[in-house]
Each structure stands twice: as structure tokens, then as C-alpha cells.
Amino acid sequence: MKRYTVLLVAAFFFSVFSNAQEKVAKWDVFELTLKGNEQGNPFINTAFSAVFRHGNKEFQPEGFYDGNGLYKIRFMPNEEGEWKYLTKSNKAELNNKSGSFYCTPAERENHGPVSVQNKYYFAFADSTNYIPFGTTLYEWAFQSAEKKAQTLATLQQAPFNKVRMLAVPPYHKRYVEGPGKLTVFPFVGTEKENFDFSRFNPLFFQQLEKDVLALQKLNIEVDLILFRPYDGGKWGFDQMDRETNDRFLRYVIARFGAYHNIWWSLSNENSFIKHLTDEDWDHYFQVVQQYDPYQHLRSIHNADRIYDYKKPWVTHVSLQYYNAVRVFGVSPLLRDIYQKPIVHDEINYEGNIEKRWGQLTGEELTYRFWTAYIGGAYATHGEALEEGWISLGGKLNGTSPQRISFLRKIVESAPKDWLPLDQYYLLNAVGKYGAYYLYYFGKETPSEWAFSLPDEGLKDGMKFKVELIDTWNMTIKPVDKVYEVQKLNNYAFIDKQKSKVKLPGKPYMAIRITRLDIPTMASRTEGEKKN
Amino acid sequence: MKRYTVLLVAAFFFSVFSNAQEKVAKWDVFELTLKGNEQGNPFINTAFSAVFRHGNKEFQPEGFYDGNGLYKIRFMPNEEGEWKYLTKSNKAELNNKSGSFYCTPAERENHGPVSVQNKYYFAFADSTNYIPFGTTLYEWAFQSAEKKAQTLATLQQAPFNKVRMLAVPPYHKRYVEGPGKLTVFPFVGTEKENFDFSRFNPLFFQQLEKDVLALQKLNIEVDLILFRPYDGGKWGFDQMDRETNDRFLRYVIARFGAYHNIWWSLSNENSFIKHLTDEDWDHYFQVVQQYDPYQHLRSIHNADRIYDYKKPWVTHVSLQYYNAVRVFGVSPLLRDIYQKPIVHDEINYEGNIEKRWGQLTGEELTYRFWTAYIGGAYATHGEALEEGWISLGGKLNGTSPQRISFLRKIVESAPKDWLPLDQYYLLNAVGKYGAYYLYYFGKETPSEWAFSLPDEGLKDGMKFKVELIDTWNMTIKPVDKVYEVQKLNNYAFIDKQKSKVKLPGKPYMAIRITRLDIPTMASRTEGEKKN
CATH class of the missing domain: 3.20.20.80 (Glycosidases)
Known part of the structure; x- marks a missing residue:
């Protein structure tokens, strides 16, 4: 992003600038700078804000003292068109300054701020889906310029x-x-x-x-x-x-x-x-x-x-409770308890340090990620190997990030309103009834899976394809068979031929089941399969 | 309990009765009956209550119309000594009636009402520990007298x-x-x-x-x-x-x-x-x-x-969420979320009906009970076999009640302030640090367990005995060895000789570990072991 700055050193300049109207892209930052008084303690004694208006929209951000006698107000416009502002202050030189700027369309990669959408999900302001895959970098901002540059370079390649x-x-x-x-x-x-x-x-x-x-x-x-x-x-x-x-x-x-x-x-x-x-x-x-x-x-x-x-001012859950992603079924319960998005923001870290919170294998952290997402929740990564990523940043050396990247592609190719399926009885399935099912077996090592789906949204004759996902080796293999469902009882549909899906008897496997007769669903997963 | 009734048909009688003061045992019921007016709708138009006083204590229960022109007020005194009362009503014949009774010591089996104690636990008013082992009998009260008598006879033998x-x-x-x-x-x-x-x-x-x-x-x-x-x-x-x-x-x-x-x-x-x-x-x-x-x-x-x-008016959690007792670790999380006692009040029923909520085996319901209590929570039983216990009562035919009885004896012999141990890392242990540990393995079938306890409350040299509990076959077998602990690292103590406890490689096993050098703990479990 670019930052747009209007420096008003005098009323004279102000009117000049005001005529050559500034342009600020939607969800970018308009910044107004006023020269003020440095006397006393400007952090304590200065009331300073501005009202920004566009049509019926009105925002009133507070300003701040930025040192050297400069007072600033930042504003993020969320609608295109002209915005007018008027400052308010208990100091004459900051008070009653007015002006305007023109808000242009958002820049390509700026989808606006993220907020909660549809109770359990996140989306950008332009409705683009946002699915958090976080990482932890507590102190990266306090490191050397070189280290920070390295961290940013690492992040550019990472799935976070x-x-x-x-x-x-x-x-x-x-x-x-x-x-x-x-x-x-x-x-x-x-x-x-x-x-x-x-x-x-x-x-x-x-x-x-x-x-x-x-x-x-x-x-x-x-x-x-x-x-x-x-x-x-x-x-x-x-x-x-x-x-x-x-x-x-x-x-x-x-x-x-x-x-x-x-x-x-x-x-x-x-x-x-x-x-x-x-x-x-x-x-x-x-x-x-x-x-x-x-x-x-x-x-x-x-x-x-x-x-x-x-509590009403909490928008989402940011939980540290490791066991909640060690077993299946907890995230659906947390969704039902809180009725908000569930982010497991600390689930122990891949690492080899003495502290037990930093001793996970890559397999275990990947498993915990899958357990979170299979429960309709989100998770945050951390690495406590030699370089101390969670504190200092730098390079990632763990084995989980690429698996999290693999998971992210699967999640992002799934229906965005997926949810834990049949969540009072099933423990390990997420998806969209009648369209998409992702079963994850975690540490279980089944050699087969009897094809069976919860009844909701199904009708006799619907057809599905099945893919075997090895979440650790990052492979997706299609099963060469079309599954046609048939009602078994009030709760389940099974394959007409009572087929079972063969599994390799090792841990960390998943099955993805996609309806074949919905064109958008069948093709949706093609893209990332080829990765 | 006996019910004490004072029937006041006139002020004359009232004073007579008042002199021959009634006696009511603590936490039993004092009942005042007044003859009133039957006209109109006594359920709608009658305000009727009484203030009961003893020292600084004051209660104001409402009365009720009991038909046939009789108005009653019931009161449960919670302190011994004289209680005085004065009625209030918008009807003259019910208003301003005063009297007293004498509250005698509680009868032997009356420990008073149950309330929450120590945040996660229940206790009777006299501080006697109360650990809920519930059952479900939704409609038993609406059955024939014979059926109800049968239900009561069954309950007399049951662990609930x-x-x-x-x-x-x-x-x-x-x-x-x-x-x-x-x-x-x-x-x-x-x-x-x-x-x-x-x-x-x-x-x-x-x-x-x-x-x-x-x-x-x-x-x-x-x-x-x-x-x-x-x-x-x-x-x-x-x-x-x-x-x-x-x-x-x-x-x-x-x-x-x-x-x-x-x-x-x-x-x-x-x-x-x-x-x-x-x-x-x-x-x-x-x-x-x-x-x-x-x-x-x-x-x-x-x-x-x-x-x-x-919410502040909720005293405890009464949850219906089956999966919360199918995996370990959920009850400790619920304790931490709600900071109240957790009662899993519907966890599916032992049964063989078409509805899937009534299809559990006795093994599965027993397992869910153990999972609840091992997490520091409580559970409620239900049976949906032929007789329809949960609806009608009658006889119990399931295989879980006697196992629940076995569990109850174990729980009641444990320290009453037990809690989930090391609950952010351990999934399956409850107990009291330094004194008592109960590990439950559920459906896992380990053939050994490396003796290891969370560090809290331990010191090198402390001695423990170990018992193997078969939760299904209801046996408790002592291991013929004294375990002496030694610090392993910041998190765990292990046996000095690095001993492992041999397990039979079958499901539903538990291990109880009791400190030997605390006399009260060592003897506490003797009683029920012999059952």
C-alpha cells in the first residue's frame, strides 16, 4: 500500500491542497498531518479527532501525536467517492480544519478488513473468503533489519x-x-x-x-x-x-x-x-x-x-487449549458453545526445546491442524526449533509448514460454508451436506472405510467420487469408482453396492468425497489436485 | 420424611396450636394450611406468602392454593431453634396470621439441599459430599401405582x-x-x-x-x-x-x-x-x-x-453433547470454560431401539461414564431397552448400572476435591496431586504403562501403591510393588527403578495410584476394594 499524507502547515496551504483533491484507494489510508504545539505533554493534554463523512457514512477516528510537533489523523475509507472531514480539538491549531479527499476503487490485492461472516467464518470486506492459517512471531518486530527481512522473505513462501x-x-x-x-x-x-x-x-x-x-x-x-x-x-x-x-x-x-x-x-x-x-x-x-x-x-x-x-465485544475465540486439538469433536462443541469462529491460537509448537510446549513433531502439529479444521475451526502454527521462529522469526525449519500449505489448499478448495457434519454423532467429518465430505482419520490406521454418509441432503442415486488424501505425504489419489448412494436408514446413506474404500492402514489419512452431478463441486477440487 | 401440617381453621384454633408449639426437623417441611375463600379463581387473584424468621435469617416463601378452599405455605427451615412466621395476603382470611414452630436437629439421612461447593463440586447443606450419579426417568411419575412401586424398588438397588x-x-x-x-x-x-x-x-x-x-x-x-x-x-x-x-x-x-x-x-x-x-x-x-x-x-x-x-443464575452445566464423553479431555475444558460443575445429563442410552440415541452397548455407556468422571465431570444414565426405563421406569435390564455402581464406589472413595490432572497436557487422569491418581485408558489396549506422574506435589522418595482396575469386569487388583518416585524433569516424576506397570492389553482398564505414606489415603480405598 501507499500512504497518502497531507501536511498542513498553515491555513493557506490547506486551501491549496484542498483544491488539488487527494486520492486514496478504498481501504487504504488517508493521513492528515497538522503542525501543532509541542509544549507541555501533547500525549496527555491534547484532544484531537476528526469526523469523516461520505453520504450517510460517518467515522470519527482519533488523532495522535507523532513527535516533532506533528499531529496526525489516519482514516481508512470504506466507500468510493468524496469524503469530507472536519477536525476537532481542544487546541486551536488542530481544531476545525476541514478538507476532503476522493476514494478510488480498492487496489487489486486489498480486499478490506476481515470480519466475522455467517457466524463461524471470516471474510474480507469485499466478501472474499478469508480462512485463517496463522503463525506465531511474537517478537519478530523487535529484531535487526536483516532478521526482519529474512522473516518477511520466509513468510512470502509460507502458507500463513x-x-x-x-x-x-x-x-x-x-x-x-x-x-x-x-x-x-x-x-x-x-x-x-x-x-x-x-x-x-x-x-x-x-x-x-x-x-x-x-x-x-x-x-x-x-x-x-x-x-x-x-x-x-x-x-x-x-x-x-x-x-x-x-x-x-x-x-x-x-x-x-x-x-x-x-x-x-x-x-x-x-x-x-x-x-x-x-x-x-x-x-x-x-x-x-x-x-x-x-x-x-x-x-x-x-x-x-x-x-x-x-461476551458481546468478543468477535471470535482465540483459545490456548492444546488438548482441544488432540482429540476429535471439541471444535464443533466450541462452535456450539460460543457461536463464533473458533481459532486455536496456540496448540503447542513444532520444536525440540526443553519446554514441553515446544516439543511437537511435525507430524503432531500437522495432526493438530487437521483436527482443528476437520472440526470447523482454525489453528495457528508455531515453531520452536533452533532458530526460535515464534520469538525471533528468521527461517522456518520445521516439517509442518509444507503440510499446512497442503491442508490450506484443500480447505480453500472446499465449499466456504463447510461445517462439522452430523456433529452430535460423527467426530471426524467436515463438509457440506449433499455436496462435499472430508473425513480425517488422524492417528487411526484403518485398512478400509465402509462408504457411509449422514443422511442430510442425500437422495438415492446421487453419485460421488472419492479421493484418498495422505495428509503427511501430501498426495491426493482418486479412487477409480463412482459411488452411488442408497438410503440405509434414518441416519445414513451407503454405497448401492455396499462398497468399502480401501485405505493403506497408516495414520494421517483422509478421504474426500465430492458429488459428481454438481458441476461446480466436481471441478472445484481439480485445481489443487494437480499441485 | 414426615410432613408437619398445621391446619388453621380459625383464629381461635390458631392460638391453641401456637401454644403447643410444633416441631419440625431441620431441612424438613413446615406446612401451614389456612382455610380461605373458594370464590373466583384462587390461582389468579390470591397473593399469599409468609415471612419466616429466625434470628437474622428471613425467608419469604409463597403459598399456593391446594383446592377445596385450602391455602398452604411450605417452608424448609435451615437452622435449629424457634422460627416465627407472619402471613401476608390480599385476602383477609389469609393475611396477618402469625405463629411459630421449633426446628429440631436434622433427621439422620437428611443432609439438606445440595448446592455448588468449591466451584466444580456439589455438597449437601451439612457439608456432606454429594457426587451426582444420575439416571433418567422422564415419565415415571405418570405411570400406574404398580409400575411406580417397581421403579422405586429398582432404584433402591441401583447406583443412582x-x-x-x-x-x-x-x-x-x-x-x-x-x-x-x-x-x-x-x-x-x-x-x-x-x-x-x-x-x-x-x-x-x-x-x-x-x-x-x-x-x-x-x-x-x-x-x-x-x-x-x-x-x-x-x-x-x-x-x-x-x-x-x-x-x-x-x-x-x-x-x-x-x-x-x-x-x-x-x-x-x-x-x-x-x-x-x-x-x-x-x-x-x-x-x-x-x-x-x-x-x-x-x-x-x-x-x-x-x-x-x-450466566449468573445458572448453577451448573446440564449438557446434552454426546461426543463430549466419547473422547478424553473435553470435561476439563468445559470446567475451565464454565467454572461450574459439569453434568453430562444426556450421553445417549444403553439400549436397542431404532433411534440412534438409544443404541449404546453397556460397555459404551460405561465407557462414557468413566470418560466423564475422569475429566472431573458427572454423568447421567439412561436405558432404552425393552422396558423403556427412561420413559416409564420399571426394571433395569442393562449391563451398565452395576458398572456405574462400581465406578461410584471408586469415585466416592477418592479425595473429594479431585480434579483433572495436568489438564493442558494429560487427557485421562484425575486425582489429587501428591496423593491420589486415577488413570483411565478407555478403548486403548496398552500392555504396559510407564510409571510417570505429573510433577506437582511430588518429591523424591515418595512412595505409592498401584492397583489395576478392570472397569468392565469390576475387579481391583493390587500390584505387588511399592513405587518410589524420582524427578525426571520439570514435568514428571517416574519410578526410581524406571518400572512399568503391566496391563492386560484389553480395553476399559484403569490404574489407581495411592500415596502410601499418607495414612488416610492408603486406607481410604481399602473399604470398597473388598466389595
């Missing part, structure tokens, strides 16, 4: 379209000493425990913005983690008072809210910030809800106390 | 201490025609669709009370199901308006609330009553919460829409 990352670095030895030493923090001050929580450090956020925009360029959503418990009593970023936290949230929203690829993750492992109760989190959710004009996705990632994802 | 039963019969052919024909309904009228919903039929409730009290005599809790969707457009009991439903709830509470063994199940399969929204159920929960002076347990049993059990 969402990154979970911290907005604020965790306390770590390497950030205080050694080559990875941090010099810029979100607040004015140094690591020597003398941060001035009343003053943000614009440079920190400017750098972070570049990283968020670099991911945006790769069409990767950013699940930006606002709070985290990882200070160990050192920097105090997890011990700030409510006033500071509120100000921090509004500042981050003012800076990042206009980026279409932003999601808000209120916290990582929130309950490890021990002094904050669920009622505190209710409050912070509501602050985000109130100040984000675009209502980006909002969730929170749990530690040992699961926040109530039913 | 909770019965789920309907307060109102479902529409069924047998209740309209044939020998099972019902003649008494909750409302005045007959099955010919002319019920007067403004008038209760006291006889119906008097009969139901006898059944509830018969179960009380067997120390069985009654999970009384207030609404149900099973009318198929016939009687209309599931289509009553809010005013009628509210009146019905208050009438049932007035009649049954003073019985210590009552639980309120707002509905069975609530979402099948299609016109009632979750907001409607919120309302009905709040009516029960408002009018029940004793705050008996409250939950609701779902169909295809799971009510939000996090």
Missing part, C-alpha cells in the same frame, strides 16, 4: 496468512544486553526502569507500523497483541495503571486502526497478568470497541483462566 | 442418586388411549384440548409431590424438569404464554421448593420449544431465582442451541 505478534516487546535478557539490545521502547525512557508512562515514543510505533505494513504487503493479517504478561517485574509494561492502559489502547488504535489488516488481540495469556480481573478485561475490550471506528476483530488469548468469549 | 424427571407429562398416545391413559393433568381440563391454563389442578401436583418424596426417602435428588417441548401441537403445555409460564413456575416453586431434594431443570431440550428465545429463558431463570427462597440448583438441558451456562 495471519501473524500473531506483540505490540510491545517482552522483557528479555537479549533486549537489555548483547547484540539484540533494544534502544527504542513504546514509552520515553530506557530499560533502566525509568519509563515515563505519560509519554509515548513515536519512533517505536513508527517502526512497528512499518512491520505491520510489510505484512500487509504480503496479504498477511496482523493479530496485534496489545498487552502481555512477560515483564518479570522489570520494565513494568504489564503493570501499568488503568489510565495508562486506556491511553495506550487509544494511541495504538489511532495509529494502527486505519490499517486494513489489523486484528486486536487484547492480550496474550491474559490471566498471567495477575492483577487484572475479567472485569478489567471487559473494560479494555470496551475501550477498543469504543475507539476503533472500523470495529476490527477483537479477541483475547488465555492462560489459566479462560475469558468469557460469549 | 439423582433422577431427571418431567414435571409435566409429554404428549403421548399411551396417555390419551389405552391402559396408561392419564386422567389428571397440571391444568384443569382433559386431553381434549380444552385446558384452562388459568387454573391448576392440585390433584396432579399432590401426586407428583408423593413421587418426589418417595425419591427423597431413597436419598435421591430430583432434577425436576419444568418445561419440555414434547407436545407435538396437542396439549399445548409447551406453547403457554409468559404469564401462564410465570404462574406455573411460581406454583411449582411454592409446592416443591421446600423439599430438600429438589433441583430445577428449567427445560429439557429447551431449544426445541422453538418460540422461546434465550432471552425468554433468561427471564424464566430469573423468575425461579426470585421466587425460590432456598436457591435450589438451577440449570437447563439443551437441544440444538446451547444456553449460556456462564
Whole structure:
């Protein structure tokens, strides 16, 4: 994306610029910059926002102080045509500034922000389907330029379209000493425990913005983690008072809210910030809800106390519960409990570290991914091999990413409204009744599968093709037979000839069954089969 | 229990009775009967309640019209000593009547009402542990006297201490025609669709009370199901308006609330009553919460829409989700989500009927029970063999009840605050760290188990005994070895000699591990081992 900046240093310039109307693509960022007063504490004493209007649409993003006497307001237009704005401030030089810009059609790869669609699913604002395949890169933004470039290059080849990352670095030895030493923090001050929580450090956020925009360029959503418990009593970023936290949230929203690829993750492992109760989190959710004009996705990632994802300001579930993807059937239950999209945002990592959360084999992590998606949910990857991907980024060395890529192609070629099938009785099937069925056998090693489908949507005589999927070796082999279904009883249809599908007796196999007499369904899976 | 009745036909008698003070045992029922006016509709136009006082304690149960001009108020005292009462009514003959009774110590088997204790557990009011092992007897109360006597005789021998039963019969052919024909309904009228919903039929409730009290005599809790969707457009009991439903709830509470063994199940399969929204159920929960002076347990049993059990008026989860007990690990997650006791109140039934919810083998139902309890949850039995136990009662013919009895003895001999162990990583263990461990292998058929316990609560040198439990054949065999633990890593302790426990390579096995150097733990399991 390009950033459009209007710098207004005086009313005179303003009128000039106003005549040569700026153009901003839909879901891109219009940025207004005003020269203001640097006196006092501009982070504390400045009320600054603007109303943007187009037809009946009205948005009121807050502005922010960006240092050097510059005040900015960012805005993401969501309709083509002329938008007019008028600033409001308690400071004369920032108040009552008006102007307009013209919103042009969205650029090719910008589908707008992601939101929840059809209760359990996600979609971009232009209705393009979005199916999250996340990865974890908590601290990648706080590494060297070289390392970050390497991370971005890796991501360009990886199957991931969402990154979970911290907005604020965790306390770590390497950030205080050694080559990875941090010099810029979100607040004015140094690591020597003398941060001035009343003053943000614009440079920190400017750098972070570049990283968020670099991911945006790769069409990767950013699940930006606002709070985290990882200070160990050192920097105090997890011990700030409510006033500071509120100000921090509004500042981050003012800076990042206009980026279409932003999601808000209120916290990582929130309950490890021990002094904050669920009622505190209710409050912070509501602050985000109130100040984000675009209502980006909002969730929170749990530690040992699961926040109530039913609460109205939570858009989707962002769960850390490893066992929920180790057995079948949990994700359908979670869908039914929460009636929201279920994202398993931490399911242990492929790795070989001493900590047991980073000891999965590639097979196991791939298995957990399949278990999530077969249950109508989503999962997030992580790697804790030598390079420490989840913390630092860099290169991926695991064996799961290519299998996740294989899974992603299968999922993206499936009907977008797939769901767990017959979910009170079946454990391992997802699909669309009468059209598409994906059965996954996980660690079971069946040598055959008696062709049988839940009755919903079926009629005698419907024809299906079957493909054997080896989820680990990444092969899809068609079975050379057309299956014609026949009602068995009130619950199931079987193959007319009572055929069984032969399976190789090894783990990690799946079966894909596609209706043959729906042209769109039969051809839908052709593309990725050839990969 | 005995029922104590004070019949006040005139103020004169009242003062006489008042001098010869009645005695009522703690958690038993004091019943005040007043002769009133029969004119008009006493169910609609009579406000009638009483305040009962003892020290600082005050309760205000509503009264009810019991037919024949008699108005009653029932009260369950929860403290010994003198209780005074004063009636309130909009009818002079029921208003301002005062009196007192003396509350004596509880009778031996009356431990008071059950409530939630320690977040995930239940206990009687006298702190006696209560671990639900329920069964389902939806319509037993609407059968012949002979059948009911048979059901009670069966229950006397059965392992069940909770019965789920309907307060109102479902529409069924047998209740309209044939020998099972019902003649008494909750409302005045007959099955010919002319019920007067403004008038209760006291006889119906008097009969139901006898059944509830018969179960009380067997120390069985009654999970009384207030609404149900099973009318198929016939009687209309599931289509009553809010005013009628509210009146019905208050009438049932007035009649049954003073019985210590009552639980309120707002509905069975609530979402099948299609016109009632979750907001409607919120309302009905709040009516029960408002009018029940004793705050008996409250939950609701779902169909295809799971009510939000996090809501504050829900005391425990009463779930129908079969797959949640088919795999390990779900109950611990449900505990963490809801932070309330988890009762799997419908997990399919042992049976051989055409409906697939009644087709479980005894092995499968036993397995599901174990899966529930190993996850720190509770389960409810049902049988759909020839006799139709879940509907009609009678005899039990299944193979699961005696296994459930075996399980119950094991559970009751375990530490009462057991919990799922290491629940983010382990799937199949419940117990108390450092003291007691129960591992269940379900359908897995291991031939050995490498002795390994989660590290919490352990120190090098602690000694344990191991018993092999065959959950199907109901045997408990001690392993002739003392296991001494030694730290393996940050997560586990293993046997010093790296011993493995030999298993018979068949399904449904469990291992019980008990600390030897805690005298109370070592002896705790002796009793039931000999059974």
C-alpha cells in the first residue's frame, strides 16, 4: 500500500491542497498531518479527532501525536467517492480544519478488513473468503533489519496468512544486553526502569507500523497483541495503571486502526497478568470497541483462566487449549458453545526445546491442524526449533509448514460454508451436506472405510467420487469408482453396492468425497489436485 | 420424611396450636394450611406468602392454593431453634396470621439441599459430599401405582442418586388411549384440548409431590424438569404464554421448593420449544431465582442451541453433547470454560431401539461414564431397552448400572476435591496431586504403562501403591510393588527403578495410584476394594 499524507502547515496551504483533491484507494489510508504545539505533554493534554463523512457514512477516528510537533489523523475509507472531514480539538491549531479527499476503487490485492461472516467464518470486506492459517512471531518486530527481512522473505513462501505478534516487546535478557539490545521502547525512557508512562515514543510505533505494513504487503493479517504478561517485574509494561492502559489502547488504535489488516488481540495469556480481573478485561475490550471506528476483530488469548468469549465485544475465540486439538469433536462443541469462529491460537509448537510446549513433531502439529479444521475451526502454527521462529522469526525449519500449505489448499478448495457434519454423532467429518465430505482419520490406521454418509441432503442415486488424501505425504489419489448412494436408514446413506474404500492402514489419512452431478463441486477440487 | 401440617381453621384454633408449639426437623417441611375463600379463581387473584424468621435469617416463601378452599405455605427451615412466621395476603382470611414452630436437629439421612461447593463440586447443606450419579426417568411419575412401586424398588438397588424427571407429562398416545391413559393433568381440563391454563389442578401436583418424596426417602435428588417441548401441537403445555409460564413456575416453586431434594431443570431440550428465545429463558431463570427462597440448583438441558451456562443464575452445566464423553479431555475444558460443575445429563442410552440415541452397548455407556468422571465431570444414565426405563421406569435390564455402581464406589472413595490432572497436557487422569491418581485408558489396549506422574506435589522418595482396575469386569487388583518416585524433569516424576506397570492389553482398564505414606489415603480405598 501507499500512504497518502497531507501536511498542513498553515491555513493557506490547506486551501491549496484542498483544491488539488487527494486520492486514496478504498481501504487504504488517508493521513492528515497538522503542525501543532509541542509544549507541555501533547500525549496527555491534547484532544484531537476528526469526523469523516461520505453520504450517510460517518467515522470519527482519533488523532495522535507523532513527535516533532506533528499531529496526525489516519482514516481508512470504506466507500468510493468524496469524503469530507472536519477536525476537532481542544487546541486551536488542530481544531476545525476541514478538507476532503476522493476514494478510488480498492487496489487489486486489498480486499478490506476481515470480519466475522455467517457466524463461524471470516471474510474480507469485499466478501472474499478469508480462512485463517496463522503463525506465531511474537517478537519478530523487535529484531535487526536483516532478521526482519529474512522473516518477511520466509513468510512470502509460507502458507500463513495471519501473524500473531506483540505490540510491545517482552522483557528479555537479549533486549537489555548483547547484540539484540533494544534502544527504542513504546514509552520515553530506557530499560533502566525509568519509563515515563505519560509519554509515548513515536519512533517505536513508527517502526512497528512499518512491520505491520510489510505484512500487509504480503496479504498477511496482523493479530496485534496489545498487552502481555512477560515483564518479570522489570520494565513494568504489564503493570501499568488503568489510565495508562486506556491511553495506550487509544494511541495504538489511532495509529494502527486505519490499517486494513489489523486484528486486536487484547492480550496474550491474559490471566498471567495477575492483577487484572475479567472485569478489567471487559473494560479494555470496551475501550477498543469504543475507539476503533472500523470495529476490527477483537479477541483475547488465555492462560489459566479462560475469558468469557460469549461476551458481546468478543468477535471470535482465540483459545490456548492444546488438548482441544488432540482429540476429535471439541471444535464443533466450541462452535456450539460460543457461536463464533473458533481459532486455536496456540496448540503447542513444532520444536525440540526443553519446554514441553515446544516439543511437537511435525507430524503432531500437522495432526493438530487437521483436527482443528476437520472440526470447523482454525489453528495457528508455531515453531520452536533452533532458530526460535515464534520469538525471533528468521527461517522456518520445521516439517509442518509444507503440510499446512497442503491442508490450506484443500480447505480453500472446499465449499466456504463447510461445517462439522452430523456433529452430535460423527467426530471426524467436515463438509457440506449433499455436496462435499472430508473425513480425517488422524492417528487411526484403518485398512478400509465402509462408504457411509449422514443422511442430510442425500437422495438415492446421487453419485460421488472419492479421493484418498495422505495428509503427511501430501498426495491426493482418486479412487477409480463412482459411488452411488442408497438410503440405509434414518441416519445414513451407503454405497448401492455396499462398497468399502480401501485405505493403506497408516495414520494421517483422509478421504474426500465430492458429488459428481454438481458441476461446480466436481471441478472445484481439480485445481489443487494437480499441485 | 414426615410432613408437619398445621391446619388453621380459625383464629381461635390458631392460638391453641401456637401454644403447643410444633416441631419440625431441620431441612424438613413446615406446612401451614389456612382455610380461605373458594370464590373466583384462587390461582389468579390470591397473593399469599409468609415471612419466616429466625434470628437474622428471613425467608419469604409463597403459598399456593391446594383446592377445596385450602391455602398452604411450605417452608424448609435451615437452622435449629424457634422460627416465627407472619402471613401476608390480599385476602383477609389469609393475611396477618402469625405463629411459630421449633426446628429440631436434622433427621439422620437428611443432609439438606445440595448446592455448588468449591466451584466444580456439589455438597449437601451439612457439608456432606454429594457426587451426582444420575439416571433418567422422564415419565415415571405418570405411570400406574404398580409400575411406580417397581421403579422405586429398582432404584433402591441401583447406583443412582439423582433422577431427571418431567414435571409435566409429554404428549403421548399411551396417555390419551389405552391402559396408561392419564386422567389428571397440571391444568384443569382433559386431553381434549380444552385446558384452562388459568387454573391448576392440585390433584396432579399432590401426586407428583408423593413421587418426589418417595425419591427423597431413597436419598435421591430430583432434577425436576419444568418445561419440555414434547407436545407435538396437542396439549399445548409447551406453547403457554409468559404469564401462564410465570404462574406455573411460581406454583411449582411454592409446592416443591421446600423439599430438600429438589433441583430445577428449567427445560429439557429447551431449544426445541422453538418460540422461546434465550432471552425468554433468561427471564424464566430469573423468575425461579426470585421466587425460590432456598436457591435450589438451577440449570437447563439443551437441544440444538446451547444456553449460556456462564450466566449468573445458572448453577451448573446440564449438557446434552454426546461426543463430549466419547473422547478424553473435553470435561476439563468445559470446567475451565464454565467454572461450574459439569453434568453430562444426556450421553445417549444403553439400549436397542431404532433411534440412534438409544443404541449404546453397556460397555459404551460405561465407557462414557468413566470418560466423564475422569475429566472431573458427572454423568447421567439412561436405558432404552425393552422396558423403556427412561420413559416409564420399571426394571433395569442393562449391563451398565452395576458398572456405574462400581465406578461410584471408586469415585466416592477418592479425595473429594479431585480434579483433572495436568489438564493442558494429560487427557485421562484425575486425582489429587501428591496423593491420589486415577488413570483411565478407555478403548486403548496398552500392555504396559510407564510409571510417570505429573510433577506437582511430588518429591523424591515418595512412595505409592498401584492397583489395576478392570472397569468392565469390576475387579481391583493390587500390584505387588511399592513405587518410589524420582524427578525426571520439570514435568514428571517416574519410578526410581524406571518400572512399568503391566496391563492386560484389553480395553476399559484403569490404574489407581495411592500415596502410601499418607495414612488416610492408603486406607481410604481399602473399604470398597473388598466389595
